Amino acid sequence: xNRARSTLWMLAALGGAGVVATYFLEGPKRFWENWLLWFVxxxxxxxxxxxLVALQHLTGATWSVxxxxxxxxxxxxxxxxxxxxxxxxxxxxxxxxxxxPGADKITPIVLKAHWLNYPFFIxxxxxxxxxxxxxxxxxxxxxxxxxxxxxxxITVKLRRYSPVFMIILALTITVFxxxxxxxxxxxxxxxxxxxxxxxxxxxxxxxxxLLAVIYLQSxxxxxxxxxxxxxxxxxxxxxxxxxxxxxxxxxYLLQWYADLPAEVFWFRQRTVGSMExxxxxxxxxxxxxxxxxxxxxxxKKNRKRLRWVAMWVVFxxxxxxxxxxxxxxxxxxxxxWPELAFAVFFLASGLLVVGRAMxxxxxxxxxxxxxxxxxxxxxx
Amino acid sequence: MRDRVFGVLGLFKSGDALLEAVPRLKDxxxxxxxxxxxxxxxxxxxxLGLPPSRVGVLVFIMALVGGLxxxxxxxxxxxxxxxxxxxxxxxxxxxxxxxxxxxATILFGTFTAGLGTLFVFNKLPFFGDPVFGTxxxxxxxxxxxxxxVLSADGSLDAPxxxxxxxxxxxEAIEVVPLPDRPKAGIxxxxxxxxxxxxxxxxxxxxxxxxxxxxxxxxPWVAMEVQPKLDAQQADSxxxxxxxxxxxxxxxxxxxxxxILAKDPEQAGKALVDPLPVTARVLDRGQEMFNLHCAVCHxxxxxxxxxxxxRYKAQPANLQSSMMRQATDGALYWVISKGYGTMPGYAADVxxxxxxxxxxxxxxLQRSEDAPTRDEVGARSPQPGQRFxxxxxxxxxxxxxx
Numbered sequence: 025x026n027r028a029r030s031t032l033w034m035l036a037a038l039g040g041a042g043v044v045a046t047y048f049l050e051g052p053k054r055f056w057e058n059w060l061l062w063f064v065x066x067x068x069x070x071x072x073x074x075x076l077v078a079l080q081h082l083t084g085a086t087w088s089v090x091x092x093x094x095x096x097x098x099x100x101x102x103x104x105x106x107x108x109x110x111x112x113x114x115x116x117x118x119x120x121x122x123x124x125p126g127a128d129k130i131t132p133i134v135l136k137a138h139w140l141n142y143p144f145f146i147x148x149x150x151x152x153x154x155x156x157x158x159x160x161x162x163x164x165x166x167x168x169x170x171x172x173x174x175x176x177x178i179t180v181k182l183r184r185y186s187p188v189f190m191i192i193l194a195l196t197i198t199v200f201x202x203x204x205x206x207x208x209x210x211x212x213x214x215x216x217x218x219x220x221x222x223x224x225x226x227x228x229x230x231x232x233x234l235l236a237v238i239y240l241q242s243x244x245x246x247x248x249x250x251x252x253x254x255x256x257x258x259x260x261x262x263x264x265x266x267x268x269x270x271x272x273x274x275x276y277l278l279q280w281y282a283d284l285p286a287e288v289f290w291f292r293q294r295t296v297g298s299m300e301x302x303x304x305x306x307x308x309x310x311x312x313x314x315x316x317x318x319x320x321x322x323x324k325k326n327r328k329r330l331r332w333v334a335m336w337v338v339f340x341x342x343x344x345x346x347x348x349x350x351x352x353x354x355x356x357x358x359x360x361w362p363e364l365a366f367a368v369f370f371l372a373s374g375l376l377v378v379g380r381a382m383x384x385x386x387x388x389x390x391x392x393x394x395x396x397x398x399x400x401x402x403x404x
Numbered sequence: 405m406r407d408r409v410f411g412v413l414g415l416f417k418s419g420d421a422l423l424e425a426v427p428r429l430k431d432x433x434x435x436x437x438x439x440x441x442x443x444x445x446x447x448x449x450x451x452l453g454l455p456p457s458r459v460g461v462l463v464f465i466m467a468l469v470g471g472l473x474x475x476x477x478x479x480x481x482x483x484x485x486x487x488x489x490x491x492x493x494x495x496x497x498x499x500x501x502x503x504x505x506x507x508a509t510i511l512f513g514t515f516t517a518g519l520g521t522l523f524v525f526n527k528l529p530f531f532g533d534p535v536f537g538t539x540x541x542x543x544x545x546x547x548x549x550x551x552x553v554l555s556a557d558g559s560l561d562a563p564x565x566x567x568x569x570x571x572x573x574x575e576a577i578e579v580v581p582l583p584d585r586p587k588a589g590i591x592x593x594x595x596x597x598x599x600x601x602x603x604x605x606x607x608x609x610x611x612x613x614x615x616x617x618x619x620x621x622x623p624w625v626a627m628e629v630q631p632k633l634d635a636q637q638a639d640s641x642x643x644x645x646x647x648x649x650x651x652x653x654x655x656x657x658x659x660x661x662x663i664l665a666k667d668p669e670q671a672g673k674a675l676v677d678p679l680p681v682t683a684r685v686l687d688r689g690q691e692m693f694n695l696h697c698a699v700c701h702x703x704x705x706x707x708x709x710x711x712x713x714r715y716k717a718q719p720a721n722l723q724s725s726m727m728r729q730a731t732d733g734a735l736y737w738v739i740s741k742g743y744g745t746m747p748g749y750a751a752d753v754x755x756x757x758x759x760x761x762x763x764x765x766x767x768l769q770r771s772e773d774a775p776t777r778d779e780v781g782a783r784s785p786q787p788g789q790r791f792x793x794x795x796x797x798x799x800x801x802x803x804x805x
Binding site for chain 1: 446447456460464491492493499500502503
């Protein structure tokens with residue numbers, strides 16, 4: 025156990041103590057709000073990373089083979105979601121509006137009762153988690169097996185499974201977004217919300233991948249990843265930044281224009297008072313800053329600048345989830361030691377999980393038949 | 405023509421051979437080089453020392469111009485020049501403009517990229533390149549890589565360049581003459597315009613024919629097909645086969661009280677302002693007045709709005725003594741039914757809003773001719789405080805409620 029790892033263990037223990045203390049000192053509402061926030065944020069990163077892996081197999085991209093191990097290892101967060109998600113089930117009677125006493129008298133919630141009830145909700149979570157862990161096992165374990173067997177048919181199998189995974193992901197992430205974010209305020213309607221969460225998840229996962237690649241390179245690993253590979257990753261991040269902006273604004277514009285009380289209360293909760301600066305920060309920071317920062321070719325090839333942009337985008341991904349979930353415990357921004365404790369606990373334990381995965385298999389998928397193409401990849 | 409030279413061309417067997425030849429030629433003093441290859445050769449741009457393309461910068465600037473002009477147009481037309489309330493949103497409702505701004509940004513960007521590349525960088529209307537006229541063209545299109553020593557200022561020593569090219573491994577050396585470029589005269593432009601027009605006509609008739617003859621699939625009809633009866637729609641449910649129904653005898657639709665009075669005078673005797681005396685009513689009246697009436701009658705009711713300068717009929721001056729003496733019912737009748745050139749507004753403005761406008765007209769009249777007691781005394785408002793909000797106007801003497 026090296027020093028970095030023992031520091032992370034210590035931080036996780038410290039954060040864990042703060043997490044437990046939150047429950048008793050600040051009350052269960054504050055505790056569950058933060059727990060849900062980190063559950064959703066980690067799920068976004070894990071699913072986004074799985075999406076990136078499957079996207080490469082689906083499109084038959086060869087340039088990215090050299091760095092595919094990085095999103096594969098970040099996706100190691102997926103099994104870690106199982107305990108976090110199952111514990112989160114205990115938050116249902118505390119923070120979910122449809123599970124509160126008196127919810128059976130609110131018409132929109134009654135109309136959704138066939139969907140929002142304890143047994144079905146739990147079944148959905150278990151099915152989602154099972155499908156994600158299964159997909160992780162298929163997509164990542166197979167790829168690691170290839171390191172030693174050098175069997176090209178594994179690539180063929182992964183390419184066949186990835187479209188199936190895309191359909192699974194589209195359905196499960198929509199269910200996940202509706203269940204774990206929308207249904208907190210169960211009278212709200214937004215059909216596009218699943219896509220919104222997916223856009224944010226993919227953007228964050230690409231930024232985390234970029235950060236991990238640049239970090240590993242600073243430690244002398246992944247020597248085959250050139251500025252051209254980083255340029256392509258930066259281009260992906262640029263594209264998904266625009267996609268997020270497009271989806272986020274579409275959702276806002278439609279509800280702003282229709283101005284229906286059943287919809288706008290949700291935005292009001294998130295745009296007035298001390299949430300207003302967060303809202304403005306999200307709009308400017310999640311779209312305009314990375315949009316202009318990633319526009320030029322030189323910025324996408326410069327490791328230092330890319331690292332700054334990627335760090336900023338990951339932070340904005342967190343602000344996005346914070347903006348979605350934190351208003352459920354009342355008006356305004358809630359920031360204090362509990363939030364710090366949760367951040368320390370989940371970041372440290374998440375890094376431990378990913379760090380452990382970093383030692384599994386080779387740094388580059390040496391058994392992949394398309395690796396030579398990836399090594400030769402050049403922009404011009 | 406014979407003395408003008410575009411450059412000297414040499415063929416190479418591979419991209420690597422071409423790449424090796426470039427620095428050696430530069431060492432010999434031939435720095436103006438251009439390459440023609442069957443597929444992109446990595447590293448060639450750097451070797452030739454080509455500057456990065458300017459298309460990106462051009463597109464960025466034009467896209468910004470497009471986005472800002474669309475935003476500026478929307479802002480100026482609907483906030484400054486003709487303030488308009490749309491769909492109950494505040495003035496300057498910018499979120500609704502973003503789709504147009506987005507489209508204009510894309511439009512300007514793509515047009516700049518397409519047309520800019522064609523006309524600025526590819527030098528349209530001239531087609532082709534001097535090298536296309538050489539014997540090497542076919543080889544370049546197949547499996548040979550050509551390097552041309554350009555004669556930028558027409559002073560190239562062709563024999564020396566040929567020797568240098570063959571010294572670095574070039575084969576099939578050939579001097580490329582500079583062809584006379586045709587002048588784009590009126591005849592040429594006529595051909596272009598007629599060609600574009602012909603293409604438009606053909607495409608237009610083609611699309612029209614396709615739309616008429618081919619079945620169109622409707623992906624989503626939930627907006628078009630609704631479980632309700634539209635106006636004038638037939639329906640077999642009712643005995644007379646019509647979807648439209650008459651109201652039951654002796655009933656009146658909510659908020660659609662018919663006006664039975666034949667003229668303003670009769671209305672003044674019969675109709676009474678039904679609204680309560682609140683600041684809300686005055687605010688609503690102000691909003692509706694500014695939206696529907698102020699275009700002609702002016703925001704103060706003087707009848708001298710900017711529109712009347714271009715418009716022969718003179719709108720009524722609501723501040724005139726005749727209008728001050730007119731009863732509330734008479735004003736309401738005129739708003740509802742119209743008078744002279746003015747159309748009736750019953751279809752556009754609801755019953756209560758029309759009464760609120762009457763109330764606001766009274767407030768306007770009073771504001772332009774306020775009695776002294778409105779301004780001095782214990783009830784005078786603090787600076788910056790709006791009188792109508794803190795202390796609702798006492799009903800004017802002309803209001804009978």
